[in-house]
Amino acid sequence: MGFFIVLSLLLLLLDYHHYLPSLRRVLNNAAAPLQYVIDAPLRFLNKVDQGVTTQSVLRADNIKLQSQQLFLEAKLQRFDALESENRQLSQLLSASEHLKKQRIELARLLLVNADPLLNEVLLDKGQNDGVYIGQPVIDADGIMGQVISVDLLTSRVLLLTDFRSAIPVQDVRSDARGILVGRGRLAKLTLRDTPGTVDIKVNDLLVTSGLGGHYPPGYPVGLVSSVNMNVAAQFASIQVTPSAQLNRNRPVLLIWPDKSSGAAAKVVSPHSKK
Amino acid sequence: MKPLYFSTYLLLILSFVFAVMLNIVPLTPTLALIYPLWLPLILIYWVMVLPEHIHLTLAWSLGLIIDVLHGSYLGEHSLALCVITFLAYRFHLQFRMFPLMQQMLFVFMLLLIYAGLLAWIQSLLKVTIQLRWLWVSLIVSAFMWPVLQKLLRINSIDMRH
Numbered sequence: 001m002g003f004f005i006v007l008s009l010l011l012l013l014l015d016y017h018h019y020l021p022s023l024r025r026v027l028n029n030a031a032a033p034l035q036y037v038i039d040a041p042l043r044f045l046n047k048v049d050q051g052v053t054t055q056s057v058l059r060a061d062n063i064k065l066q067s068q069q070l071f072l073e074a075k076l077q078r079f080d081a082l083e084s085e086n087r088q089l090s091q092l093l094s095a096s097e098h099l100k101k102q103r104i105e106l107a108r109l110l111l112v113n114a115d116p117l118l119n120e121v122l123l124d125k126g127q128n129d130g131v132y133i134g135q136p137v138i139d140a141d142g143i144m145g146q147v148i149s150v151d152l153l154t155s156r157v158l159l160l161t162d163f164r165s166a167i168p169v170q171d172v173r174s175d176a177r178g179i180l181v182g183r184g185r186l187a188k189l190t191l192r193d194t195p196g197t198v199d200i201k202v203n204d205l206l207v208t209s210g211l212g213g214h215y216p217p218g219y220p221v222g223l224v225s226s227v228n229m230n231v232a233a234q235f236a237s238i239q240v241t242p243s244a245q246l247n248r249n250r251p252v253l254l255i256w257p258d259k260s261s262g263a264a265a266k267v268v269s270p271h272s273k274k
Numbered sequence: 275m276k277p278l279y280f281s282t283y284l285l286l287i288l289s290f291v292f293a294v295m296l297n298i299v300p301l302t303p304t305l306a307l308i309y310p311l312w313l314p315l316i317l318i319y320w321v322m323v324l325p326e327h328i329h330l331t332l333a334w335s336l337g338l339i340i341d342v343l344h345g346s347y348l349g350e351h352s353l354a355l356c357v358i359t360f361l362a363y364r365f366h367l368q369f370r371m372f373p374l375m376q377q378m379l380f381v382f383m384l385l386l387i388y389a390g391l392l393a394w395i396q397s398l399l400k401v402t403i404q405l406r407w408l409w410v411s412l413i414v415s416a417f418m419w420p421v422l423q424k425l426l427r428i429n430s431i432d433m434r435h
Contacts, residue, residue: 004330004356008337011349016399020348027342035343038295120345149345156345249300 032153039110103256109249119162126153139252142220142243159246169221170209174199177209180240189222191238196229198236216257289316289426298343307407310415314358314388318381319422321362322369333359347399354391358384382416
């Protein structure tokens with residue numbers, strides 16, 4: 001008994017101080033096949049569930065998707081025009097910053113629950129696909145989080161809502177900047193250390209500011225859900241709901257930001273000067 | 275210690291594989307609230323039924339597997355599982371004499387120790403934890419005890435030893 005307790009404590013201590021990276025890597029890689037095995041029957045059930053839909057549902061879906069595609073294409077046309085205009089303008093300003101092409105790849109979540117107390121998910125892409133630690137992960141609606149550990153076949157993503165997560169953001173409307181931190185299990189984020197006079201209102205969209213060079217700038221992060229400007233307190237208390245669907249089983253995207261533009265941290269718009 | 279039937283072995287191994295799988299299936303937040311702690315439950319069951327056959331090494335390795343799958347610090351679950359295995363073994367003779375209600379209470383206490391140990395270790399290692407609804411899943415787990423007994427019932431000769 002004593003032997004096992006000492007062994008466990010020793011292991012805990014060593015792992016906590018990251019003295020066992022190689023052991024951890026070996027164990028994680030050994031666990032990956034098991035995770036795929038557990039994922040398979042659940043995925044199969046999902047497939048069966050999807051397989052038995054009625055024709056009318058499919059038709060309705062089809063119509064909806066077609067109209068959605070039309071809508072998105074129309075939006076894209078405008079975007080093309082804007083992009084070329086943007087390029088011309090930045091050439092006029094002889095700015096060195098351009099919207100660079102980023103490599104983006106689709107990944108899917110393994111249907112394996114991480115510890116329910118930790119806001120982490122597992123992806124089916126790993127070292128073999130070029131995933132690296134710190135890589136941003138998004139879904140169709142916004143930033144989901146970042147990769148915190150990479151194994152050969154899988155990688156672990158820390159979601160925005162975790163206590164350990166912090167992300168620099170800026171308000172689209174007012175360009176006010178701040179740092180969003182997670183709050184554990186709640187689907188809420190808090191804007192940390194923002195002065196009581198900051199220009200942020202309810203329903204403002206917050207996007208990544210690119211400061212810190214970790215997340216690429218301009219991706220939506222969340223909508224402001226409540227602002228409490230207490231004159232007496234030094235800081236405002238601002239709650240934000242994440243844009244990304246964090247608890248859905250949907251495909252996600254891994255971004256490889258352009259490494260050459262290490263100057264991503266320098267994106268400061270002239271409005272943000274107060 | 276007498277050797278086990280092959281079928282008992284099979285049941286033992288399958289139940290542990292199943293428990294590990296149950297431990298990492300994805301859950302909705304509400305389901306996670308009432309989700310029983312399957313692995314310690316099944317481990318306690320086997321300690322009570324086959325006390326001579328469940329070694330601490332097994333508990334420790336199961337804990338390590340969970341730690342790897344969860345991505346938690348290595349040793350967390352090993353430690354907690356070892357402690358409750360030891361306690362279950364220490365009291366297994368008394369436990370068999372208990373009426374069902376008292377058995378459930380005892381299982382509840384063991385799981386409380388398990389969850390408490392985990393929470394304590396995690397708070398020491400500065401992992402975020404949420405304990406407010408823990409008691410729900412503990413109570414559900416305790417009520418799973420008679421169900422588990424029915425499900426995993428093996429022949430009575432093995433039960434008696």
